[in-house]
Amino acid sequence: MARDSQAALVALNRFGFGARGGASGDLINAASDPRGFVKAELARPSGVLLEAPGLQSTQQLGQAVFAYQDQVKQAREAAKAAASTEAPAQAPADQKPALRRNLSLNAAATEVAGQMADARPADNAAKPETMQPNMAAPQPAKPAPQPLNVIQKTFRAEALARLQRATLATCGFTERLVVFWSNHFCISAGKGELARIWAGAFEREAIRPHVLGRFADMLKAVEQHPAMLFFLDNQQSLGPDSRAGQNRKRGLNENLAREIMELHTLGVGGGYTQADVTSLARIITGWTFAGRQGQLGAPGSFVFNTNAHQPGPQMLLGRTYEPTGLAQGEAALADIARHPSTANFIATKFVRHFVADEPPPALVARLRDVFIKTDGDLKALATALVDSDEAWKAPLTKMRSPYDFLVASGRLLARVPEDPGAYLNNLNLLGQPLWSPAGPNGFPDTNAAWAAPEGMKLRLDIAAQMGARLGNNIDPLDLLEFAAADAASIDTRKAIERAESRQQALALLLMSPEMQRR
16 A cells, blocks of 8 residues: 555645545545546546636736726826815915825825736735725715726636636646646736736636647747737837838837747757847737727737738748748747757756656657657647656655645645635745746746745745644644555654644644655
8 A cells, every 4th residue: 555655645746736635535546546547637628728707808808907997097087187176275274284185085096096007027026915905094075986906806816716726626737737838838917917917818718728739739829819928028029121110110029039939949059049039029020919999909809910010031940931921920830839949848847847856868858759749749748747657756856836835735624715815925925926927937946946945934834824723623644644644754744743732733744745745
């Protein structure tokens, strides 16, 4: 049973989010057929899709945020007009300060409601949950209507749907794949209001449908998604010789082209030059999204703006792409997706995420060959990983990311989140704010990033809080059986048995290698 329990622990921790508590029987089920337990989720492609009441499309959310911004603007203008027309010049001198305070209440209300419009990346990345308006101050007069903060409401709804799916999944392998690819093709909700309201929809629309599909299809969906175009400023990129470029005296923005080659496909040292980056930037000029006026299409939808597209053929990676408009860029992406450097870059990153910081070269080579032979079939890539001996023999030394740790803890405690607030706050505290990495390279995926002393201290604080809140009603030794059974180390079992209280024992369990490593 010890060997089976160890394989079950690998199945649940390395490939999933850990065992669920309660009557799930996850560890027992995994022990009977560890590889089959993990691969079972790959047989249900539709299970990767995420639909929940109230979640809207990118186009609908674009229209909603434009309407919200209009409401905020109107409220500010109304408050400004009221302040200028209602200020009585004859007010006694001793009443003027109070009068000014009263008249400024409406303006203050709309200013607070419009804070999201500032969208400073540093503020949003550090404290996305602090941006909710608080209008509890007493009002001596009826204030102007406050626009609903649809941006924050949407972000929280998307976060809750994602957290609930991860908590309830049997193994969680496909959800881990979603997290991997979403971080690989990351955007940051700290970019601004559009990025924040689109973050969840971007993952649902551009990532999830292709997690068990073809890499080339995911690449196209990602690079044409309004959230990515906004995040990397491609809507500002104009072909120098295009009609718009000549009229506005503005040219290329290479952000998206550079990250496509450096971070999304070929990787650093993948055989491209700066000239290739510039050429790809020209090829994808005109890739944008319709704005609030809807002149090019439905507001918030992807559009190809011919007037902004650089005319003429382009040379990229030794191949000439004829001037075929939108199809020119799509053909370039399809070829980059099949490039040998892309296969090697993806295979290396895939193995580093799931197996070890130093990816076993033989396993990387095997997955690279699978990627090439199957034309980027990501289900085949995931299957080859699970079928490999290296993925099962490598010790569980990878540190769980903050997101993995919080989800694994919620699963073991059998607590399905009903509000995302605690998760979002703890993710901010631990340095992994949801959908908000500091840069386009996403969150790091190595032990050095997450095993630092300060980070571990913060995890201990969170584990202690969970223990204090829930420990009275939970037997930590029972939870250890759910989490690892006889695969648990003697040291972990002794530490829990010797704890001074159930609260302390639960905190020790949550901080044990069985819960922190994958």
